[in-house]
Amino acid sequence: MRVRPLGALVALIALTLGVGACGGEEEKKGGGGGAASGPVTVYSSLPLQGANRVQNAAVVNGIKLALKQAGNKAGDVEVKYVSLDDSTAQAGNWDPGQTSSNARKAAQDEKTLGYIGEFNSGASAISIPILNEAGIAQISPANTYVGLTTNEGKVEPGEPDKYYPSGQRTYARIVPIDTIQAAALVGLMQEDGCTAVGMTNDKEVYGAGLAKSIEGAAQTQGLKITGNDSIDKSASNFRSLGDKMKREGADCFVHGGVTANNGVQLYQDIAAALPDAKLFGPDGVAEESFADPKEGGIPEALAKRTKVTVATLDPKEYPPEGQKFFEEFEKAYSEKNPSPYAIYGYEAMNLMLDTIERAGSADKAAVVKALFETKGRDSVLGKYDIDENGDTSITDYGVYEIDAGELKFAKTIKAEAAK
Secondary structure: OOEEHHHHHHHHHHHHHHHOHHHHHHOOOOOOOOOOOEEEEEEEEEOOOOOHHHHHHHHHHHHHHHHHHHHEEEEEEEEEEEEEEEEOOOEEOOOHHHHEEEEEHHHHHOOOOEEEEEOHHHHHHHHHHHHHHHHEEEOOOOOOOOOHHOOOOOOOOOOOOOHHHEEEEEEEEOOHHHHHHHHHHHHHHHHHOOOOEEEEEEEEOOOOHHHHHHHHHHHOOEEEEEEEEEEEOOOOOOHHHHHHHOOOOOOEEEOOOOOOOHHHHHHHHHHHHHHOEEEOOOHHHOHHHHHOOOOOOHHHHHHOOOOEEEEOOHHHOHHHHHHHHHHHHHHHOOOOOOOOOOHHHHHHHHHHHHHHHHHOOHHHHHHHHHHHOOOEEEEEOOOEEEEEOEOOOOEEEEEEEEEEEEEEEEEEEEEEOOO
């Protein structure tokens, strides 16, 4: 997820890192393989201001709970946690310069053994190369953009190799990629009777990439997409796009993007132009700032027409370990219905601690190796592997409806990426 079109992000990476996507990069060996002495540090980098503040406060609390339950240790290794904010008050969202600063801070700290982040896929496009050169294991609790790890589907030229200047993988994620989310969304829209779907994207790494994946899944699954229109997030309204979709006969609408990029205004204007259309959204809008009118979200009447997908399920859908997590989270933070991403913060830290323990030492290279050896892990999310690309084997997506400003779990979709 988040801010800046891909071209700008790639340019920023090149300027801030001095690293291109040239072939010679692949022959480099990863640096930073030494062992840290004394207590080691695990950083997180998440947007703690703006539209995602509630979600990421829950992610941080999940991280803290996992570390506390582990006694602040990974095996015999003492672990210190440092939370960093990759957003700014001015942006109200993640910021490329702040993301780069966070990654460099972690990379330059000789005690760093792990990094949890980013929340937004566009931010990870910046931080991955910095951390990769330093040889630091990175786990994202939320990224879904395909091109960060694989060239499956429609990705940008040079992806994903250009994010790994060392030629070795150091980044993994615990949520399914967007080819899977796209298949889930298309399947859901077909179940709900959609025959012609109007679509927009916010031109960012996450949103534009997801929209391309939806196009691919729709073609495979036989659903008509009337168009894929890029929006200007600073536009005062989107009425002309709504009128265009009406002329094209759209009976449903889906957006590839995030709330922070004027998502609420977009849905209101499209819904006004298509008063009978069903509305759908991805995990990029699965948050209070989209669902709750009191937080600036869509009106209740509009919410009744809207469904969103996110790789989080109802507590009852999780294995016993997952159900126990929700009980313990509520007890620790007096929060009965936490953000869907709380459990991903918890699992990201647990996976990091388990990885460090399995590495058998505070050696960066050993930790990275152990991360990619994760197989058959029993977790709060269920059993999963991390493959050679850094992707999880979990494919379940939850469908959520919106009721009284809250996301309410409706059902699970077991989707497979379109080939």
